[in-house]
Amino acid sequence: ESLPLAALFSSRSRPSSPSQRTAMAFKVRAVTHFISASTYDDLVAAVEQAVPFFRTAITELGRREQVLQMARIATNSFEDWAPEAPEEALAQLQAFDGVLRTLEQTLGVAVIASVGEVRSRLGDGVLVRALSSTEHIFACIAMKHGPAGLPDVAHAHAAAEVVLALNEATRDTRGEITSGPLLGAPFVFKLAITCNVRPGTPFFPGAFSPPPGQTAERLAPKGTTWVAPAFAFACENSDLLVRAFANARRKVDGQAPTLNSPRAAGPPAPAAAARGLEAAAAELEREFGAMVGSLDALGRDLERLCPGVTYAGCDSSVASAASPDASLVTAFESLGLGPFAGAGTLTLSALVTAVLKRLPYRLVGYCGLMLPHTEDSGLARVADDGALSIDTLLLNSSVCGTGIDTVPVPGDATARQLAGLFCDVSSMATRLSKPLSVRVWPALGRRAGERVHFSCPFFVDSAVLRLDPPTQRERTTDQLAAAARTLGLFAAGAIMGAALAGRMTTRAFSG
Secondary structure: OOOOHHHHHOOOOOOOOHHHOOOOOOEEEEEEEEEOOOOHHHHHHHHHHHHHHHHHHHHHHHHOOOOEOEEEEEEOOHHHHOOOOHHHHHHHHHHHHHHHHHHHHHHOOEEEEEEEEEOOOOOOOHHHHHHHHOOOEEEEEEOOEOOOOOEOHHHHHHHHHHHHHHHHHOHHHOOEOOOOOOOOOEHHHHEEEEEOOOOOOOOOOOOOOOOOOOOEEOOEOOOOEEOOOEEEEEEEOHHHHHHHHHHHHHHHHOOOOOOOOOOOOOOOOHHHHHHHHHHHHHHHHHHHHHHHHHHHHHHHHHHHHOOOOEEEEEEOOEOOOOOHHHOHHHHHHHOOOOOOOOOOHHHHHHHHHHHHHOOOOOEOOOOOEOOEOOOOHHHHHHHHOOOOOHHHHHHHHOOOOOEEEEEEEEOOOOHHHHHHHHHHHHHHHHHHOOOEEEEEEEEOOOOOOOEEOOOOOOOOOEEOOOOOOOOHHHHHHHHHHHHHHHHHHHHHHHHHHHHHHHHHHHHHHHO
C-alpha cells in the first residue's frame, strides 16, 4: 500500500541492516579530517597524528571494496592560528601546502585542505595570495549579518572583491590551476562564500573545524555534538539517484527510460504521477539509506580502531559525477514529470532533500540535493539549451542543499553584481535557517551564453549564466549572434551540398 503524498516528507522508516546490504555502487569522494589548532606548530603536529587514521580508513575502505578518491583536512580559521603580519601568515600557509604535498605522497591519494572559515581577514591580500600560489589549499568566507538578520552588504562587497582579485591574480593561466590534484579547475572554485554553514561538512570548500575546545552540533541526531579531531564522509552518488528514480518509474507503470531518451517513456497519468513520487521517495530511501548506513557502520568501526578521533557523521547529499549516466537531470526526467528546470522540478528537489535529512544515522553538513552546474553533464546541457539560470538554481536552493555552485558567470562581472548574489543567497539561508554557499567563476573573456572549457576531468564544459536580466541591447545582440550562427550553419551546409553535387557531376561526366 502506498504512502499518502504528505507522508513522503515526514516518515522515518529504517533501511535494512548493514548485514543485509549488497555492495554499494557509490564512490567515497572524501574522508575529511577536522583539526582545531591554536598555532601553526599545533596544526602540523595534528596533521602528522592524522596519518595513522587515514591509513586505517584507506585500509578499511579497501576491505569493503571501496576506493577513496581524496583525503581532506579541514582546520579552524587560519585567522586563529596564523600570525597577524601578512607576510608571515602567507609564509605559513605556503609551508602548510608543502606539508599537504608530503602527506599526499605518504598516503598515495590526492590530498587537499581547507584553512577554515575566514571571518574578517579579507583586505590584507593574504587569502588571495595563498590560494593563487598553492596547490592544495582551499578556504571559505562566512557572510555576516546585522541585528535584523539582513546581510552585511559591505562585507559581501569585500568578499566579492576577493573573488575578483583571485581571478585577476591568475589571469596568466586563464584562471586555471596549473598543477596539483585539481589541475585544470578554476582557481576561484577553491573559494566559497558560505551562509549559515556549520562546522563539519566534508564537502569543500565550505568545510571547517570549530575553534579549539569548542563542540559542534550534528544535523542528526538532534542535540548530539562532536569535538575535533574528528572525521566525516562525503560521497559521489548521483548514480544511486538515477537508479532509484528509474526503479520507481518501472514499478509504477513498467516503463524504463533510457540514458539517450530519459523522457521517452512519456508523461504518466496524474494518478500514476502521484504513485511515482511515492515510489521515488521509497526507492531513494532504500538506496541512500543503505549507502549512509554502510558508511555509518564504517565510521563507528574507525572510531573504535582510532582512539581519540571522533566520527562526526556522513553528509548524505546527492553529489554529481561528470558522467552523463550519473546526471541528476537524467534521474529527474526519468520520472516523466517534464524537463529539468521546468514545472515540477522544485517538488522533486524537495522530495530528495526530505528523504536525505531523515535518514536515521549520524548526519553532518548540507544533507540535501546539490546542483553543481559544471560538475553535472545534464545540468551543463540544460544550461547550453538556455533553460538554466541563476534564478532557477536559487529557487531550488530554497528546498535543497548547496546553493549556487560551480557556476561560470560573465568575465566582466562587477563586485556589485557578485555582492548582490551573495546577499541573495545569504538572505535565503538566514530566512530558511539552512546552509547554503556560493562558488562562481567570472570567466575571463566570456559573455553570457558562451561556453567555457574545462581541462579538469571533474568538470564539464557549459554555458556562462547571467547575473542580471539582459537589457534590450543585450537581447538584440544575442538574437543577432544566434542568427549569425544559424546563417553560418546554413551557408556551411549549402557549400557542402554544392561541393557534393559538383563531385557527383564530375563523376557523371568522367564515368
